């Protein structure tokens with residue numbers, strides 16, 4: 001299958017090598033999520049993408065969690081085209097698009113009363129941590145081992161996964177920063193509570209992904225999230241939900257789905273409808289620390305982001321959210337369920353240790369001896385098997401992360417899911 005991949009994607013390989021002379025990895029995101037090397041895409045429409053060799057794929061990566069309405073969505077494109085002639089960036093406290101976008105977020109996200117716009121999930125997580133530190137007067141952050149929350153120093157500690165961060169403290173991060181980060185086991189309510197209790201007086205914040213995304217699409221249980229809420233509330237620790245990935249899993253994100261309200265919520269990726277946009281949402285008490293007028297003329301916490309609330313991104317984001325109704329979420333959830341059940345059934349049919357995880361439009365297949373429910377069981381994945389299967393699936397026309405993860409959009413259909421499942425059987429067959 002590797003030879004077939006090379007034969008199909010020669011132009012990608014040549015262009016990639018030329019690009020690498022200027023850009024260290026040849027990928028704008030800096031990550032090679034495709035083995036043995038990424039194909040280069042030059043067109044996307046709906047649920048389809050095309051590479052420079054002219055191959056067409058069903059897209060199961062949706063721009064890395066971003067394109068919940070698929071590629072080149074017409075309503076989003078129109079919204080951006082209407083805004084651009086009026087200006088893309090004002091440098092003024094813009095009131096119309098920001099207000100509308102903030103209203104859409106507040107309406108859906110149960111815990112969100114106030115919103116501040118930024119550009120990336122890294123930024124909103126950093127601002128959340130700063131607010132938590134200012135509010136509590138404490139310094140430390142606790143996170144689940146293996147969770148990815150962004151690329152800033154304090155966020156990458158303890159993020160090592162099978163994907164692209166290899167060390168607990170990656171090179172370039174100082175020991176001082178690393179000391180501020182504590183880790184607890186994902187989906188282990190007692191284990192997490194013990195870690196948090198032991199350092200409660202030093203902890204400013206606990207951050208959690210309601211589905212571990214980069215670490216393999218592993219959903220948190222409701223019990224785990226509830227326990228984090230209880231223990232943080234008991235000790236006055238700020239609870240941050242990183243909903244950068246999970247925002248579109250349900251109307252109101254994971255917090256509505258699980259009925260657990262964090263103090264602060266990071267949102268990005270899908271909320272911008274394909275353009276760069278992030279939002280930190282939270283309670284009035286915490287978010288008003290950003291407002292000078294509510295604090296005698298001087299805001300206790302500073303935040304700025306030049307492109308935060310860019311007009312084109314807000315226009316795209318509003319169009320995107322307006323199309324994400326509860327009915328649309330329900331349809332995508334059932335597509336995801338169809339895919340997960342189908343993957344499990346293929347495992348049973350061929351007597352293979354193949355299982356699916358995920359929720360909503362997010363899913364992954366694991367080749368693992370036990371069900372994958374946390375970081376430990378995730379690390380038992382046979383990554384070679386998954387990678388080989390991934391290469392064979394690419395050859396069959398399914399574009400996806402090579403760590404076995406798939407993402408769906410509102411443009412995917414039941415027929416697409418069935419063709420993915422057929423492709424998976426074919427890929428298994430091709431590998432012998």
Ligand code: PMP
Pocket residue numbers: 119120121122123125148149150151209213214242243244245268269
């Ligand atoms: N949080 C989560 C859960 C993520 O998956 C990511 C990005 N993959 C981030 C934060 C960081 O977002 P950004 O790359 O926009 O900084």
